[in-house]
Amino acid sequence: MIKIDRKNISLLVPLTAFAVGTLVIGSNYGPVSAFIPFWASVFMLITCLFVILGFDSATEEPSEQDEKKDAEGGSDALGLARLLGAVGWITAFVVIAYYLGLLLGSVIYAFSSMYHFGGKRLASALVISVGLGLCLFGLFEYVLEKELYEGILVEYVFELVEG
């Protein structure tokens, strides 16, 4: 009897769609160039369907960790909101860095993480985040001699100031 793998379906459907997409696009690249995209997509499609239809769960026994997770309440004890929050907060760092630069972005991100979310005191959060910024600046600008990205907003402000 076919048993749909509901636990992994939300990942497997996008992966199957990815395999179909790369198969359609990749098969146009000619015999040599399409070799890996074509065969990898074909096998990926087959294996995704294999797991979706529950054949894989026939061999996979629940691990101790899975059982613990289930006992704690559902397949993902951490909760979707918390997971999305984690992904969102780290994405926020990249967005901040894109506009304000990597150095300033790191300091702001580290300070907010420690002070707003980590419950650290203002002084210690400030010292650690500024210290981190100085370490990064010293390491990259002086030791490794790499110029760090300044951010489009900062560059725009500099342009305005310089007239």
Place this chain on the structure above:
Amino acid sequence: MEALNLAIIGDAWLRLLEWDSMFYLILGTIIGLIFGVLPGLGGTTALALLIPFSMGMDAGDAIILMAGVMASTPTSGAVTAILLNTPGTAPNAATTLDGYPLAQQGKGGLAIGAAATASGIGGLLGIVFLIAMVPITREIVLAFAPPEFLLLAVLGLVTVSLSTGKKFVKSLIVGLFGLIIASVGYHEVTGEERFTFGVDYLWDGFKLVPVMIGFFAVSEMINLWAKRGSVSSGGDIESVNLKQVFQGCLEPIKQWKVLLRGSAMGTGVGALPGVGGTVAAFMAYTLAVSTAKPEDKESFGKGNITGVIAPESANNAKEGGALVPTLAFGIPGSAEMAVFLSVLILHGMVPGPTIMTESLDIIWILIAATVVTGVMASIITILAASSIAKLTFVDSRTLVPVVLAFAMIGSYSLDNEIYDVFTTLAFGIIGFVFMRFGFPRISFPLAIVLGPLMETSYFQTLRIGDGTLSILFDRPQSIVIMLLIVGCVIYYLKGFMASPAAKEVS
């Protein structure tokens, strides 16, 4: 023999006495000990994070730094496995079986002393194997041609997926996903543009370093952030006394047969692509139980020191074994070796027959640095076990932003390209999603590294075989590798058909 040139060997050892080399060796060892002790991070994350910093270095210094990390990570992971029942790295999980009960009995120091000594000696024995292989590796590799390299890459992916046991199919999906990602950009031979969708940034494909940093370091940081709190909590770390630790150091010497068996197991298993340290450690543990005296067998799992010595010796010995396929064939045996391989490539070294002639000095520097680090990491672990264990109490809200800042700036600094930071983030999220759904991530870095090798070998095989792959069936070496691949698949299918649920399906 050219490979055993005493002048080159002597130069490699003298190199370690230079101030900058010594600095990088100590730095690598400390970083390795810290990353080894923090569960979830490990050697792969540490290596991925260090790649951008190594770019400005001389190749020898970069290899010394990386060797320091690789050789010290498994040693410190045992400390938290014993004292906190929290293995620092996956292979240390076998050490918890007897290490933690020993700590509960107030013998944590004894277990740490035994683990550190077994790790040190195991690591040395693994390197002895590597040294023994150096002179003959070139001849072995020269017997292989493009058809074999194509099949070896396939075998590597299949065995890596098989090493995940019952998650074989899921691991294969991740590997195939990695192969498709590796094919993005211009084809090296035909010049065809693939999956770029008109985006200039993708013309050269996804860069190895931002992808690796994202997939390992950033995904772990997202996971840590979601978990909140400290990396570890509780545990009796104050009970470790130095006298007990020194007594423990003598245990592996007394049980030298266990030590040798564990090291041999680790080296052999490490040399097989994909099988990895966790399997080696558990196999060594199982071997120690099965070869124990009947009256001792019941004490395993309740605090038998042999149950600490066997997995720890295997865990460190595997490094020497794993370096053989990585250096000789460019086929990494584990995720850590895949990242290390990218370091070699970035520094202009090409794994394969030429590495044993053109980069022999680097190989011997790697060997010397691994030996020194193994000993140094064991000594530091013996002397500072409780302080090392305290590192796991660091709050993730402090650790995550610091590591993340280094990860993002590191991936940017490689090419001064801000879009590399977006790549790092994207692959961090992808890695995290795979992790949350229980899809083994190990096959992804291997696929990324092996993808270009497969493509080039495929093209060369076609050229040699006048446009067909029939040459694969003409060469005995190819046939042997093909039989191995088929054997691996049959092994999996046999297990699948024998499972009760499969019978129900049929």
